[in-house]
Amino acid sequence: MPDTPVPAPKREWHGTHHAWSFRPHAFRWVGEQIVGLNFLPLATEMRAWMLQQGRLALMPPPAPGANGGFTNPYTTSGVTLQLLMAQAISALHDYATSETPDHDELDAELERLRLYNEVLLYSARLCEVAIKQLLYCTQIPESRYKRMALGALLESPCPSCKRQNGQEPHLVSLVGTLAHPFHLCLQFEHCAMDHMDLVNRLRNSQAAHAGIQQLSIRSVEASKAQLMQESQEALSGFVHMLSHLAELEERMLTDLAEKGEAINVLKSGGLAAKDCNFNLVPGEEFVFRPAAQRADA
Numbered sequence: 001m002p003d004t005p006v007p008a009p010k011r012e013w014h015g016t017h018h019a020w021s022f023r024p025h026a027f028r029w030v031g032e033q034i035v036g037l038n039f040l041p042l043a044t045e046m047r048a049w050m051l052q053q054g055r056l057a058l059m060p061p062p063a064p065g066a067n068g069g070f071t072n073p074y075t076t077s078g079v080t081l082q083l084l085m086a087q088a089i090s091a092l093h094d095y096a097t098s099e100t101p102d103h104d105e106l107d108a109e110l111e112r113l114r115l116y117n118e119v120l121l122y123s124a125r126l127c128e129v130a131i132k133q134l135l136y137c138t139q140i141p142e143s144r145y146k147r148m149a150l151g152a153l154l155e156s157p158c159p160s161c162k163r164q165n166g167q168e169p170h171l172v173s174l175v176g177t178l179a180h181p182f183h184l185c186l187q188f189e190h191c192a193m194d195h196m197d198l199v200n201r202l203r204n205s206q207a208a209h210a211g212i213q214q215l216s217i218r219s220v221e222a223s224k225a226q227l228m229q230e231s232q233e234a235l236s237g238f239v240h241m242l243s244h245l246a247e248l249e250e251r252m253l254t255d256l257a258e259k260g261e262a263i264n265v266l267k268s269g270g271l272a273a274k275d276c277n278f279n280l281v282p283g284e285e286f287v288f289r290p291a292a293q294r295a296d297a
């Protein structure tokens with residue numbers, strides 16, 4: 001599948017972006033030592049698979065949380081969703097490109113809708129899980145985004161302002177907030193978020209609720225041709241959107257790996273756990289100032 005960006009319909013985004021810090025859950029720990037990061041590059045891997053440049057892996061065998069294992073729940077479900085989406089894409093491709101002598105016109109039309117729906121559903125779910133997986137590494141409380149679907153992750157009313165003055169709250173974008181410290185806001189607001197919005201609208205209007213495309217019983221070939229064309233349209237936009245998420249994952253992985261190394265150096269130098277109350281600002285070099293020094297400042 002070629003990686004040609006098919007532009008998504010433009011939308012104005014008004015959600016504000018906020019400053020945030022990483023939390024200790026961004027790392028995997030063995031006791032006091034950091035042994036790795038607590039997320040996987042889900043978007044990067046999915047995109048590589050779709051471009052036939054990589055294979056999808058299973059989750060590493062589970063290790064207890066205190067023993068270096070992944071504790072990010074979105075990483076675990078993300079790996080499953082990746083594999084399911086890959087299977088849905090393969091099934092669609094196989095059906096659209098092979099002969100099915102035992103299928104009549106109605107069978108082919110129903111199969112077209114079923115397979116297309118499945119791919120739309122997994123596109124939106126993969127997007128959601130890739131975003132939540134990264135949010136889990138931040139100090140933004142999980143209660144804030146746990147129940148959100150893609151549309152709300154893109155833009156939703158600020159909960160604190162709403163509670164404070166009961167007035168019309170301003171909008172916040174959690175997706176934009178993730179991209180913000182890595183200076184990826186522009187490409188997110190002018191491209192990636194438009195693609196996510198499109199995925200979300202397709203899912204909501206055709207594959208998740210009461211709405212679905214009408215049956216159009218023609219020939220088996222015509223149904224298969226439409227299936228191929230519509231899914232290629234949707235997936236080429238999706239794979240391009242994944243390139244933006246992949247860049248964000250890459251920045252976070254590099255940033256956290258550097259921070260993790262610096263923390264391990266401090267710890268093996270004898271820094272006590274009680275003094276490890278770091279503020280890990282994304283995109284900024286981590287410079288440790290001991291608590292005493294901070295108090296004088």
Ligand SMILES: [Zn+2]
Pocket residue numbers: 158159160161162170
């Ligand atoms: Zn607010």
Ligand SMILES: [Zn+2]
Pocket residue numbers: 017176179180185
């Ligand atoms: Zn921003």
Ligand SMILES: [Zn+2]
Pocket residue numbers: 005187191192240244
């Ligand atoms: Zn783009």
